[in-house]
Amino acid sequence: MKTLDWNTLFGERARRIQASTIRELLKLTQRPGVISFAGGLPAPELFPKGLAAEKAAAILRDKGEVALQYGPTEGYFPLRAWVAEWLGLSPEEVLITTGSQQALDLLGKVFLDEGSPLLLEAPSYMGAIQAFRPYGPRFLTVPAGEEGPDLEALEEALKGERPRFLYLIPSFQNPSGGLMPLPARKRLLEMAMARGLVVVEDDAYRELYFGESRLPSLFELAREAGYPGVIYLSSFSKILAPGLRVAFVAAHPEAILKLTQAKQGADLHSPVLNQMLVHALVQEGFPERLALIRQTYREKAEAMLSALDREMPAGVRYTRPKGGMFVWMTLPEGLSAERLFQRAIEENVAFVPGSPFFAEGGGENTLRLSYATMDRARIEEGVRRLGRALKGLLALV
Amino acid sequence: MKTLDWNTLFGERARRIQASTIRELLKLTQRPGVISFAGGLPAPELFPKGLAAEKAAAILRDKGEVALQYGPTEGYFPLRAWVAEWLGLSPEEVLITTGSQQALDLLGKVFLDEGSPLLLEAPSYMGAIQAFRPYGPRFLTVPAGEEGPDLEALEEALKGERPRFLYLIPSFQNPSGGLMPLPARKRLLEMAMARGLVVVEDDAYRELYFGESRLPSLFELAREAGYPGVIYLSSFSKILAPGLRVAFVAAHPEAILKLTQAKQGADLHSPVLNQMLVHALVQEGFPERLALIRQTYREKAEAMLSALDREMPAGVRYTRPKGGMFVWMTLPEGLSAERLFQRAIEENVAFVPGSPFFAEGGGENTLRLSYATMDRARIEEGVRRLGRALKGLLALV
Numbered sequence: 001m002k003t004l005d006w007n008t009l010f011g012e013r014a015r016r017i018q019a020s021t022i023r024e025l026l027k028l029t030q031r032p033g034v035i036s037f038a039g040g041l042p043a044p045e046l047f048p049k050g051l052a053a054e055k056a057a058a059i060l061r062d063k064g065e066v067a068l069q070y071g072p073t074e075g076y077f078p079l080r081a082w083v084a085e086w087l088g089l090s091p092e093e094v095l096i097t098t099g100s101q102q103a104l105d106l107l108g109k110v111f112l113d114e115g116s117p118l119l120l121e122a123p124s125y126m127g128a129i130q131a132f133r134p135y136g137p138r139f140l141t142v143p144a145g146e147e148g149p150d151l152e153a154l155e156e157a158l159k160g161e162r163p164r165f166l167y168l169i170p171s172f173q174n175p176s177g178g179l180m181p182l183p184a185r186k187r188l189l190e191m192a193m194a195r196g197l198v199v200v201e202d203d204a205y206r207e208l209y210f211g212e213s214r215l216p217s218l219f220e221l222a223r224e225a226g227y228p229g230v231i232y233l234s235s236f237s238k239i240l241a242p243g244l245r246v247a248f249v250a251a252h253p254e255a256i257l258k259l260t261q262a263k264q265g266a267d268l269h270s271p272v273l274n275q276m277l278v279h280a281l282v283q284e285g286f287p288e289r290l291a292l293i294r295q296t297y298r299e300k301a302e303a304m305l306s307a308l309d310r311e312m313p314a315g316v317r318y319t320r321p322k323g324g325m326f327v328w329m330t331l332p333e334g335l336s337a338e339r340l341f342q343r344a345i346e347e348n349v350a351f352v353p354g355s356p357f358f359a360e361g362g363g364e365n366t367l368r369l370s371y372a373t374m375d376r377a378r379i380e381e382g383v384r385r386l387g388r389a390l391k392g393l394l395a396l397v
Numbered sequence: 398m399k400t401l402d403w404n405t406l407f408g409e410r411a412r413r414i415q416a417s418t419i420r421e422l423l424k425l426t427q428r429p430g431v432i433s434f435a436g437g438l439p440a441p442e443l444f445p446k447g448l449a450a451e452k453a454a455a456i457l458r459d460k461g462e463v464a465l466q467y468g469p470t471e472g473y474f475p476l477r478a479w480v481a482e483w484l485g486l487s488p489e490e491v492l493i494t495t496g497s498q499q500a501l502d503l504l505g506k507v508f509l510d511e512g513s514p515l516l517l518e519a520p521s522y523m524g525a526i527q528a529f530r531p532y533g534p535r536f537l538t539v540p541a542g543e544e545g546p547d548l549e550a551l552e553e554a555l556k557g558e559r560p561r562f563l564y565l566i567p568s569f570q571n572p573s574g575g576l577m578p579l580p581a582r583k584r585l586l587e588m589a590m591a592r593g594l595v596v597v598e599d600d601a602y603r604e605l606y607f608g609e610s611r612l613p614s615l616f617e618l619a620r621e622a623g624y625p626g627v628i629y630l631s632s633f634s635k636i637l638a639p640g641l642r643v644a645f646v647a648a649h650p651e652a653i654l655k656l657t658q659a660k661q662g663a664d665l666h667s668p669v670l671n672q673m674l675v676h677a678l679v680q681e682g683f684p685e686r687l688a689l690i691r692q693t694y695r696e697k698a699e700a701m702l703s704a705l706d707r708e709m710p711a712g713v714r715y716t717r718p719k720g721g722m723f724v725w726m727t728l729p730e731g732l733s734a735e736r737l738f739q740r741a742i743e744e745n746v747a748f749v750p751g752s753p754f755f756a757e758g759g760g761e762n763t764l765r766l767s768y769a770t771m772d773r774a775r776i777e778e779g780v781r782r783l784g785r786a787l788k789g790l791l792a793l794v
Contacts, residue, residue, distance in 0.1 A: 002590065002624050006651040009595055011510040011532075011561065017658045025662075039544055041467055049461030056670075057454035064446030068638030070438055098495055101665045109531060113408040130662040134506060164408065193399065198406055227399050241465030243669035244488075245495075252402040261414045265527040266663070268498040272640035273453075 014078030016134045020126065020356060025341065029350035036350040037369040040325055043300070044373070046293055047241050048281055051227025055280040059273065066166045067273040073264045074256075075248075076275035082282060083248050085302070087232075092253045095260050098214040099177065100204055100235045100247040102363040104131035106262045107200055112137045119163035121149045123206035123328075123366070125174045125202065128167055137164070146319050149179030151187055158195065164388045165231070166200040170218055173198065175368035179322050182215055189218055193227045203234045207290050209323040210298040219250065230254040235279050239293060239324070244274045297325065297372060304371040305381045311387030313394060318369075323345035325372040330355070330365060331390075340393050351383035367386045413489050413531045416755060417523065423740065426747035432779035433747040436647055437722055440689045440697070441770070443690055445640050445678055452677040456670065464670040470661045471653075472645075473672035479679060480645050483686065484629075495667045497601055501528035503659045504597055504628070508561045509534045516560035518546045520573045520725075520754030520763070522599065523562055534561070536756040541570065543716050545577030547583055555592065562595040562628070567615055568719025570603035572667040572754045572765035576719050579612055586615055590624045598611045600631045606720040607695040614645065625649040633675050635722070636690060641671045673681050694722065694769060699775045701768040702738040708784030710791060715766075722769040725751075727762060732790065735766040746782035 007014075029036040044328060059067050074080060094313035097103040104127065112118060114136035120129070129139075140161060142153040148170055168188075170180040180188070185208045192199050201218045219232035230252075235247035263269075285354025302323055308318055308327070315332040329351075331337060337353035344350060354366030369386075371379055404411075426433040456464050465683060471477060472493025481488045494500040501524065509515060513531035517526070518541035526536075537558060539550040547568055565585075567577040589596050598615045616629035618708070633642035646656060662667075698718055705715055705724070712729040726748075734750040741747060751763030768776055768784075 002593075002626075004595075004626050004649070006649070006655065009508070009561070010655060011513060012507050013510070013532075014507045014655055014659075017507065017655065018664065019654075019658055039467070044466055044716055047461055047465040049457055049465070052461065052465065053454040053457035056457055057450040060450035060453055064444055064449065065441040066640075068444040068449065069441055070436070070448070070634075070639045070642040083530060098664045105663045110414065111406070111408050112410045113410065116408060123410060127662070127665065134659070134662060135410075152705075159512040164406070185518075194400075196401060198401075229401055231401075237467075240466045243463075245664065245666075245668040246409075252401070252403070258403065258407060258414065258417075260410055261416055262531070264417075265496045265524070266499060266502045267412065267642065268524065269642075271642040271668055274670065282666075293621040359457060396767055 004276065013134050015138070016136060020130065026352070027078040028345050034345070034348045034350050035370065035374060035378050037374070037382060038350040038352045039373060040250060040370055041373045042238055042242060043296060045053065048289070048295060051278060051284060052241070052283060056273070056277050057275045059280060063276065069272065071269045073260050073269045074281065075270065076272055079275045079279040082279055083283070087138055087250055088268060089250055093250055093256060095249045095256050095263065096262065096270050097247045097249060098247065099237065099245040100202065100233050100269055101127055101131060102263070103126050103233045103247060103249045106266065107165070107260045108132045108135040109262050109329050110258050111198070117161050117167045119157060120359050121168060121173065122360065123175050123354060123363055123386055124359060125169060126356050128202065130326035130357045131364045141360050144176055144178055146176070146178045148173070148178050148184055149188070151184060151191070154188070155191065157340035158191065162195070163197065165200050166192065167200045168203065169202045169204070171203055171215065172183060172208060174204070175267070175326055175352070175354065176328040177319045177324055177326045179215070185215065185218055187220055189221050189225065189227070192229060193225065193243070197229060197266070199230045201230055201232050203232060204238055205324040206234055206240070207239050208294060208297055208325065210294065210301065211322060231255055237385070240278060240281055244278060246270060246274050246278045300371040300374070300376070300379060303376045304369065307380045311383050313324060316390065320365070325370050327369040327371065329367050329369060331367070335365050335393065337365060340367070340389060341394055343389040344386055347381045347385040347389045349389065351386070400428045407489060410533070412532050414586055417527065418428065423499060423749070424744050431742070431747050432769070432782065434768065434776050434779060435747040435749045436770060437767055438770045439635055439639060440693060443693060445686070448678060448681060448750055449638070449674060453670070453674050456673045456677060462674065464673050466669065466670040468666045468672070470666045471499055472667065473676065476672045476676040479676060480647070484647055488649055490647055490653060492646045492660065493652050493667050493672055494644045494646060494660065494787065495664055495763070496634065496639070496642040497523055497630050498528060499546060499663065500630045500644060500646045501525050504562070505529045505532040506659050507655050508595070514558050514560045516554060516563045517773045518565060518570065518754050520572050520751060520758065520760055521756060522566060523753050525599065526753070526756045538755070538757050541573055541574070541575055543575045545570070545575050545581055546585070548581060548588070551585070552588065555588065559592070560594065562597050563589065564597045564599065566599045566613070568600055568612065569605060569626040569723070570642065571601070571717060571721070572723055572749070573725040574716045574718035574723045574753065576612070582612065582618055586618050586622065589626060590622065594626065596627045598627055598629050600629060601635055603631055604636050605691060605694055605722065607691065607698065608719060625706070628652055634691070636687060637675060637678055641675060643667060643671050665777050668792045697768040697771070697773065700773045701780060702765065704748065704777045704780035708780050710784070710788055722767050723770065724766040726764050726766060728764070730762060732762050735763060737786060737790055738785040741783055744782040744786045746779045746786065748783070
């Protein structure tokens with residue numbers, strides 16, 4: 001057998017595309033008996049299995065020639081139109097993507113050159129860093145906390161730098177769970193408008209608020225202010241089912257057009273069946289479904305926070321999310337979340353160490369806990385195990 | 398309303414991502430009454446609508462927590478294992494992709510740097526050119542005809558050039574319909590092996606042969622010869638349904654690993670439901686389905702060729718495909734296929750002008766006809782209309 005040295009055959013970009021060590025760690029969390037707070041997996045009990053079975057069968061039987069055939073790159077028109085109406089837009093402002101992950105890749109492809117400055121929060125979504133990194137941007141980061149990005153630090157970062165875009169998750173940030181208050185949203189938008197900067201707003205968790213209502217998105221505020229520079233991403237992954245891979249971008253038609261052209265080369269179009277199924281699912285009991293999802297996650301979050309309040313030793317800090325799927329924990333300085341992970345796995349509980357969420361490094365003493373996938377009993381048991389692992393680690397220090 | 402000049406906000410790559418003028422032309426072919434030989438759309442009467450309805454309902458009802466949840470980037474394991482067994486491989490040599498178009502994009506991302514030489518046939522698949530072009534390669538082309546690429550020209554092209562890979566469609570090429578004979582396959586492989594070159598073999602039409610059997614693929618020949626440098630792409634689009642967007646790459650595990658890492662940033666994973674549905678569909682009557690597909694396309698091809706033999710004026714040449722979906726036509730020198738397209742649309746018949754299939758330009762007097770989508774009566778009527786359009790154009794010359 002002849003051998004080839006593949007690393008010499010790949011291009012430069014391949015060096016920037018690496019296995020995430022964390023994703024490798026996460027394979028350990030699949031072991032039977034492990035209570036995993038690691039994945040950002042939506043609660044499977046909320047999936048509309050029965051309704052989806054009925055609707056998928058009807059679509060394939062009655063409109064199979066459409067569902068199974070090639071479709072337009074922009075998306076299945078009735079779904080685009082539905083999303084447009086939902087957001088108060090027109091269909092040419094909407095592109096359907098194969099999950100929001102694809103939208104991130106297309107944004108990287110269209111906006112980023114090698115060395116382009118790109119501004120992210122620290123921490124930010126690991127999948128976004130992974131989507132952007134192959135295009136070779138120069139990451140600029142600003143610290144982000146429970147109230148979103150530090151706007152003083154942002155102001156400072158924008159002196160002498162013109163990022164190709166700002167990538168932000170203003171609502172229930174992944175991983176930090178942070179929520180930008182309305183005045184901060186307005187101020188951030190003013191900063192972007194004054195400089196003519198593009199803002200990419202990732203709003204995957206938009207419907208997962210625990211309070212009375214959503215805050216207006218940056219995208220909505222920008223439209224009110226007549227500013228076309230916000231590109232809005234959201235998804236059906238957290239409100240219907242991630243396995244369908246149906247998400248959307250809303251933006252100015254010129255941006256949508258270029259992203260559509262990029263998508264044509266990337267996968268021609270998202271699967272038609274999946275788009276028709278989503279369109280059918282949002283026609284039936286959707287507001288009630290959203291209300292149930294909110295209530296379910298709120299209860300899970302409360303269960304986790306009560307358990308953390310009981311089990312965590314002094315010196316451990318964690319956020320109290322107002323929505324979304326995550327609690328963000330900060331260990332006492334000098335304690336390593338990766339070391340805690342090793343001990344936690346021995347106790348059969350898992351989480352995601354925080355450092356891969358930092359595009360420029362750091363965050364070794366942080367970690368993300370998701371309460372979305374597990375039921376109350378397992379949340380409580382898992383937090384007890386985590387407490388034991390943590391106390392064991394602290395005893396060694 | 399503030400305006401933004403998006404073209405100054407996009408990166409360099411965005412300039413290489415353009416609307417295909419042809420795809421714009423093709424919108425005209427959607428007009429009611431138009432008989433379209435333009436799209437490469439599989440025959441919708443062959444879609445397994447009823448079986449898919451039944452299987453999708455069962456999957457969602459009984460395994461909805463899997464079908465609707467996030468899944469592994471590599472693909473749904475039972476489908477990977479099925480594909481591996483079908484091809485005589487092991488699962489770690491297989492990656493499931495969101496259509497073959499995604500595989501092309503991932504190959505571009507992993508292998509191509511700006512200015513990298515990349516060798517294609519002329520003509521070659523438009524979608525591949527569209528996938529590769531954003532990565533900025535330097536296209537090298539060799540002429541290809543009914544027996545595949547011109548190997549003398551290839552030998553010449555490889556003097557002093559080391560393409561990152563050769564992209565070839567040896568069986569029932571899109572658009573030319575060409576089929577590389579076995580000796581040519583062997584000689585090409587020897588050339589690649591002697592130089593340690595990577596060959597990407599796109600075998601989307603592998604099962605659509607009209608004769609007794611398939612020729613061995615370059616991938617199969619390479620494995621026999623102990624050469625790991627062939628990356629093999631194929632798809633369920635032409636043998637089940639393109640709207641599901643389920644395709645696969647088979648290659649050496651090191652290449653699969655890097656493509657998987659690239660896919661993780663591109664769309665996390667292909668939709669789980671679709672992969673489970675394909676897996677269910679190939680369990681029932683699949684060999685009979687393939688036989689029916691072959692027979693259907695063979696009959697359609699014969700109908701088109703008979704009609705062309707009757708209707709085409711002297712001086713027009715066209716291929717006699719041995720499989721696949723396409724007839725490739727060459728007009729008398731100096732006649733423009735785009736001008737013919739305009740006249741044909743007036744006659745309510747459409748095709749694809751050939752020039753966008755040439756990465757380095759040329760082919761203005763060529764065009765592609767697909768017989769896959771239309772029934773016999775419409776094939777005959779369409780060819781009559783095309784004959785009228787052509788005679789009208791010739792009368793003007």
